[in-house]
Amino acid sequence: MMQARAVLLLALACALSTGQRRSPLNDFQRLKATQLLSMSQQGPGPEQEEPADTEECARRCTVLLDCRAFHYNHQRHSCQLLPWTQHSAQTHIQRNVHYDLYQKKDYMQNCIRADGRSYRGIQSTTEKGKNCQQWRLKFPHDHRFSPSLRNGLEENYCRNPDRDERGPWCYTMDPAVRHQSCGIKKCEDAVCVLCNGEDYRGLVDHTESGRECQRWDLQHPHKHPYHPHKYPEKDLDDNYCRNPDSSVGPWCYTTDPAREREYCHLRKCSCYHGNGELYRGKISKTRKGITCQKWSAVSPHTPQISPAMFPAMRLEENYCRNPDNDSHGPWCYTMDPSTQFDYCAIKSCAGDKTPSILETADNVVFAECGKRDERLQLKGRIIGGRPGNSPWTVSIRNRKGVHFCGGSLVKEQWVISTRQCFSSCDTDLSSYEVQLGTLFKDPSPSDPDKQALPILKLVCGPSASDLVLLKLARPATLNDRVALICLPPERYVVPENTECEIAGWGETGGTGNKTLLNVAKLPVLSNKECNMALRGQVKESELCTAPLRAGVGACEGDYGGPLACLTHDCWVLEGVITPIRVCARKDQPAVFTRVSLYVDWINKVMRML
Numbered sequence: 001m002m003q004a005r006a007v008l009l010l011a012l013a014c015a016l017s018t019g020q021r022r023s024p025l026n027d028f029q030r031l032k033a034t035q036l037l038s039m040s041q042q043g044p045g046p047e048q049e050e051p052a053d054t055e056e057c058a059r060r061c062t063v064l065l066d067c068r069a070f071h072y073n074h075q076r077h078s079c080q081l082l083p084w085t086q087h088s089a090q091t092h093i094q095r096n097v098h099y100d101l102y103q104k105k106d107y108m109q110n111c112i113r114a115d116g117r118s119y120r121g122i123q124s125t126t127e128k129g130k131n132c133q134q135w136r137l138k139f140p141h142d143h144r145f146s147p148s149l150r151n152g153l154e155e156n157y158c159r160n161p162d163r164d165e166r167g168p169w170c171y172t173m174d175p176a177v178r179h180q181s182c183g184i185k186k187c188e189d190a191v192c193v194l195c196n197g198e199d200y201r202g203l204v205d206h207t208e209s210g211r212e213c214q215r216w217d218l219q220h221p222h223k224h225p226y227h228p229h230k231y232p233e234k235d236l237d238d239n240y241c242r243n244p245d246s247s248v249g250p251w252c253y254t255t256d257p258a259r260e261r262e263y264c265h266l267r268k269c270s271c272y273h274g275n276g277e278l279y280r281g282k283i284s285k286t287r288k289g290i291t292c293q294k295w296s297a298v299s300p301h302t303p304q305i306s307p308a309m310f311p312a313m314r315l316e317e318n319y320c321r322n323p324d325n326d327s328h329g330p331w332c333y334t335m336d337p338s339t340q341f342d343y344c345a346i347k348s349c350a351g352d353k354t355p356s357i358l359e360t361a362d363n364v365v366f367a368e369c370g371k372r373d374e375r376l377q378l379k380g381r382i383i384g385g386r387p388g389n390s391p392w393t394v395s396i397r398n399r400k401g402v403h404f405c406g407g408s409l410v411k412e413q414w415v416i417s418t419r420q421c422f423s424s425c426d427t428d429l430s431s432y433e434v435q436l437g438t439l440f441k442d443p444s445p446s447d448p449d450k451q452a453l454p455i456l457k458l459v460c461g462p463s464a465s466d467l468v469l470l471k472l473a474r475p476a477t478l479n480d481r482v483a484l485i486c487l488p489p490e491r492y493v494v495p496e497n498t499e500c501e502i503a504g505w506g507e508t509g510g511t512g513n514k515t516l517l518n519v520a521k522l523p524v525l526s527n528k529e530c531n532m533a534l535r536g537q538v539k540e541s542e543l544c545t546a547p548l549r550a551g552v553g554a555c556e557g558d559y560g561g562p563l564a565c566l567t568h569d570c571w572v573l574e575g576v577i578t579p580i581r582v583c584a585r586k587d588q589p590a591v592f593t594r595v596s597l598y599v600d601w602i603n604k605v606m607r608m609l
Contacts, residue, residue, distance in 0.1 A: 542593060
């Protein structure tokens, strides 16, 4: 510890002598109102909280090799250094209004700077889909590298210990292929810029001249009016390049006192018109950077669409195309054995416009879904709710069998939930399961109605949706206690004042029975009225329910669960519960993800995987 403090003092002295105004917070990404917990502490635990401001906490963490993150407690003005991030094994994040979580960028980003020597992410497959060998092992390939805190050779994650100009790489588990590049993109190439970049949300934090960006939440070395809390819709995160003032491109204030602001060097997007059915470009990477599989190939995935089937679509090589008129644009089968298909890194030439929305479901016929035995619906952990029957609502459980989120059964082997319930799209779900059929939060092992099904796969939805699909290890058995909920017509808008219901086992705030599934009714509010109440922050991809005088709504533990509405005597999944800062806030609308905009994607995933 004495040695670390000496290094810290030396770094401070150097900064002062050169007039440098760089904040140590620049090395961290912040998650507001978030706490990181470890379910199984292995190795040294977190330090006790010590009084300090955020920049001092960042300095302390920066000089310690075993520090990866820190909590900042706003009440006590103190911090706690952590040896984990949200990507570490057996950790999870939860809402806590008293804390902000700061995590080192090198451990969080899925793109690299320069040659990627500092990359500490968790990608463990090569650009051609081969699994990486553990660095501590010498089989199937012998090598000279020894893991340490300094070189970050953990597990089988991609790293660049020899400064390879191609970036992070790994030894592979294929005896015939010694090592291979992981194909991780540079941050400036990972996300392209459309038009003037007002929608850019990438991770570039340096300007065209190479100057580092100043954090948007700081006022030094340059004072500015763009406080993140005043412009929440601009996503002024950390010190990343953004365009909050409709300039010609993304920019930032710099850490150079002599240079106030500069534009950032970013890649311009190729784009497509309409839904991309006529796109004939040569992009062959998905939005996650995965290389596309050739349309004529049968490995690693056997395609349901081939060049012979659609000769007019010009399914050449492995170029992105849209042969099935997907409303989310061009896509491809991928070279990643664990990801059958994904949408491509191409944006609409018209920007991220929400599709036109249908106003009626008069001609829609629902079959074999959305029905329940109303005799099981009792009249009296949703706040303000009552115990009730929602046979499509599932409980998502972690490795310890603890309920942490909800979901909706839309097919016998598929559940819809929200991305915020999971640390990443690559979360290890081994030993995770869903429980169906029981009204109890903690059913007894002998409960005859309970079905416990392991989760086989997680598929993240389009980036703006916050949706995830969970594939179960085997189909659920449908009965009086387990039923499918219907999907809505594509782009359908629920009429105002439609009475819907939410369901879950989450926090009740002392208003209900903590041991049972609770259901609460909420009327739909039009987006126009909702935007008047929420100052124009509601997107067309979201829907609202009207505020009630009594506190009624979702809370922690309910997230991912359904907003179900009755249409043609069938219950339809119109919304998905997403995390909110305050549970069941009185006199304020509740906001949900609008499922109807993503029905095309949902059906495609369930059909192909």
